[in-house]
Amino acid sequence: MTVKLDFEECLKDSPRFRAAIEMVEGNVSELETRLEKLVKQCNSMLEAGKVYCQSSKSFVNGLRELGHYCSEDSTMGDCLEKFSKKLSIILSAQEELIEATQKSVKLKLQGFVKDDVKHFKDVRKEFERNSETLEAALGRNAQAPRGKQHEVEEASQALLTARRAFRSGALDYVLEINVIESKKKTEILLVMLSLMEAQALFFQQGHQSLTELEEYRKHLGDEHTKLVLNSAREKRDMEQRHAAIKKKDMSYDDSVMDFNLDAPTGIAMEGYLYKRASNAFKTWSRRWFSIQKNQLVYQKKFKEQPTVVVEDLRLCTVKPCTEQERRFCFEVVSPAKSCLLQADSEQQQQGWMSAVQNSIASAFQERREDALSPRERCSSVSGIMNIGGGEQQNSGCKALEEVQAIPGNGHCCDCREPGPDWASINLGITLCITCSGIHRSLGVHFSKVRSLTLDSWEPELVKLMCELGNTAINRIYEARIEEITIKKPHPSSPRQDKESWIRSKYVEKKFIHKLPETGRAPPLRRSSARRNRATTQEREGTRPALKPKPNRATLPRLTGLTPSEIMKTTTAPPKDEEEEDLSGLHPGALLYRSATLQHFPVMADALAHGADVNWVNVAEDNKTPLIQAATVNSLAACEFLLQNGANVNQADSDGRGPLHHATILGHTGLVCLFLKRGADYNAKDINEKDPITIAVESANADIVTLLRIAKMNKEMREMDGFAQSGDETYQDIFRDFSQMASHNPEKLKRRSTDIKSP
Structure with a gap:
């Protein structure tokens, strides 16, 4: 006997128990329907069998008469006589089969449905009545007023009586469920066994074809005997447990959460x-x-x-x-x-x-090796990356080609697997799919992962990726790899080895050069001439003079160099300014200075050494590295700082954030970038001017357009029914400005400077 329900579970009357009862009741109802259908089919078969036997007897009589007619021919007469006799024997066996089928299938299954299933339904009705009585008693007990003791006692006594009746009925119902589950098997198996025996007798003439079934029939008979014995033994055990548990008072309710992350079902x-x-x-x-x-x-x-x-x-x-x-x-x-x-x-x-x-x-x-190369995979998905027209449709493919063309980017930055088609946009490196998954698990504050083939790429992100690359970043994060002799993983290394390496490299930063004691030097200061010139340029809205930006061919090898040495290898101070001593700068000041010079490897080196991306230079009006990058109109430098957590709304001592400075200097591309990154166009400086007011005063039509569209888009998003249209227009316009700022910046510059104030 297979136990379907446990007695302890029914006393809890939990949702799990109710669900199990519903399942059992459904199974019994389904079984009853199927058995009734089977009995009807059996009746039809028996009626048809009787008609068949009657017709077959007429056929046999016809054969005999034909045999008597052909008795003069011994061959034909003997053949028909013997064949008719064999058919008569088969028909007699078939009539016995029909009678045996009627006794074994029809009568026994009808008895099971009428007696056992009916008794099960009666016990179920009693259980449901007890359940309703208990529910009513619980309600009256809950409603009994505190001040009327006699009503409280009556309600408590009624609840006690109802609970006892319910538990008794529930235990009886569970017992009946388990019994009918067991009896269902034995009854059906017994019917089938009887039917098989009748079929075996019927097919005596075809005994050879039933030899295999003969062994199975014997085996099934043995199994039936074992089931009967086991059923009797389990029934006795259940009756004993039933009596013992019925004496207990089980009133607790456990709520267990079902969490299983390693389930065998997958x-x-x-x-x-x-x-x-x-x-x-x-x-x-x-x-x-x-x-x-x-x-x-x-x-x-x-x-x-x-x-x-x-x-x-x-x-x-x-x-x-x-x-x-x-x-x-x-x-x-x-x-x-x-x-x-x-x-x-x-x-x-x-x-x-x-x-x-x-x-x-x-x-x-557990991923399988992909048979396609990154470029083939890019080609296969280009048809479904249809976002924003033809240029955006193939943005992933263009990003793959441009980024992989950077020296060192043709192999994964961490395991050297060829053809990487994933990237970390805040680190500026390319990765294979396995290492990209590990980077994703580090969290976005360490690495922001994006697909070079599946995702759409904004032009400023592509410019940022092209400014760095695996070679430059590994010079920073693997500077001491030879000193500490740690083995770098290879493409076939286990995932655990790659994960350990990546965490040591980017989270624990075990392989970077340790800087000398920093943070004691005074903040960066400009000479008085430099400060005056910068103030004048800002008032006039012109771009300040810049030191030469180092190109990729002249980038220094960072390994073993101090920040001061790095700066000296790429820039030389103008003759009218004193040379800055950067040897004592802490990483925040180094990030501030390198943002002005648009030196991306040095910026990455400063961040690797713990620079605060929102570091404030108190000596220069509380400006931040992002404001400095905005001042020199470096789209890629601003994007690099924003991807590494720079606050797009952090203001200087004049109350001006990066958006204010970009608006004052007429850097349209940066205004577009800051607005996309969530800059507040309503923020006011100490003169109570917001960026829109400043743009209107300077008659910069492009920036005024961008600011007003951003404001209108936000207002439309807050109104029901207009969010979608506003978003589409907003994205289209900002996409065009982003493309122009990255690929044709001279057009934006010309538009800004040609417009004169009235």
Whole structure:
């Protein structure tokens, strides 16, 4: 006997127990329907069999009469006589088979349906009545007023009586369920065994063809005997447990969360979550989510086809959402879209986030080798990357070609696998898919991963990637690799070795050169002539004179050089200014100075040594590296700082942020970039002027257009029904300005300087 339900579970009366009962009741109902259908089919077969036998007898009589007619021919007479006799024997056996079938199948199955299933239904009705009585008693007990003791005692006594009756009925019902499950097997097997024996007798003439079934029949008979013995023994044990448990008082209720990240079914996680819709109403719906086959899917009902939220977990990341009004929210972000979800508790939220992160790591670890090269894969997906017209459609392919053309970028920065088609946009390096998954697990504060073939690339990002590269970054992050003799992983190294290397390299920074004691030198200061010239240039709206920007051919090898030596190898101070001593600068000051010079390797070196990307130079009006990069109109330098966490709204002592400075100097491309990165166009400086006012006063039509479009887009997004149209227009215009700022900056410069104030 197979135990379907446990007695302890029924005393809890948990949702799991109710669900199990519903499943059993459904199975019994389905069994009853099928047995009734089988009995009807058996009746039809028996009636048809009787008609067949009657017709067959007439046929046999015809053969005999033909045999008597042909008796003069001994060959034909003997053949017909013998054949008719054999057919008569077969028909007699078939009539016996029909009678045996009627006894074994029809009568016994009808008895099982009418007696056993009926008794099961009666016990179920008693259980349901007791359940309703208990529910009513619980309600009256809850409503009994505190001050009326007699009503409290009556309600308590009624609840006690109802609970005893319910528990007794529940235990009886569970016993009946287990008994009918066992009896169902024995009865059906017994019917089948009887039918097989009748069939064996019927097919005596074809015994050779039934030899294999004969062995099976014997085996099935043995199994039936064992089942009968085991059923009797288990029934006796259950009756003893039934009597013992019935004496206990089980009133507790345990709520156990079902978390199993290593399930053998391949489902890393499953359970209910609230999902926010992507429509204008932002409604929340409760759905059953699961992580399976490296995909995040959900469904409303069990038999529904699951809806795929994330096609490939390798292309997504997960993060908590604390800004939501609802609690326990987290977001699964992929290149195409993001999905905002809500758990029922903090424990569930952490469990789901951990499951997604583990699934991402597993997806990278278990991936199969891709037969296509990155360029072939780029060509195959170019048809589906149709975002924003022809230029954007192939942006991933163009990014792949331009970025891989940089020296050192043809191989993965960390394991040297050839043909990398992933990149870390804040580090400026190319990666293979395995290393990109490890970088993604570090978090965006260490590495921001993007596909060179699957994602669309903004032109300023491509310019940034082309300013750095694997060779320049490895000179920083692997400067001491030869000294400490740590073996760098190769393409076929295990994922664990690659992960250990990447964490040591970028998180622990074990291989960079240690700087001397810093932070004691005074902040960077400009000479008085330099300060006066800068003030005049800012007032006039002209671009300040710059020191020569080092090109890629003259970039120094950073290994073993101090910041001062790095600067001296790439720039020389003008004759009218004193030479700056950078040897004592801490990383923040070094980042500030290199942002002015647009020296990307030195900026990366400063960040690697712990520079605060929002470092403030108190000696120069509290300006930041981002403001300095904006002052010299370096689109790529600003993008590099923003990708590494620079605050686009941090203002100097005059209350002017990067957007203010870009607007004053007429750097249209930078205005476009800052607006896309969330700059506040309403922020006012100490003169109570916001960027729009400054742009209008300077008659810079392009910047006025950008600022007003950004403002209008925000207003449209806040209005129902206009968000989509506003977003499309906004994206189209800003995309055009970004392309022009990156590829034809002289056009923007000409437009800005040619417009005169009225």
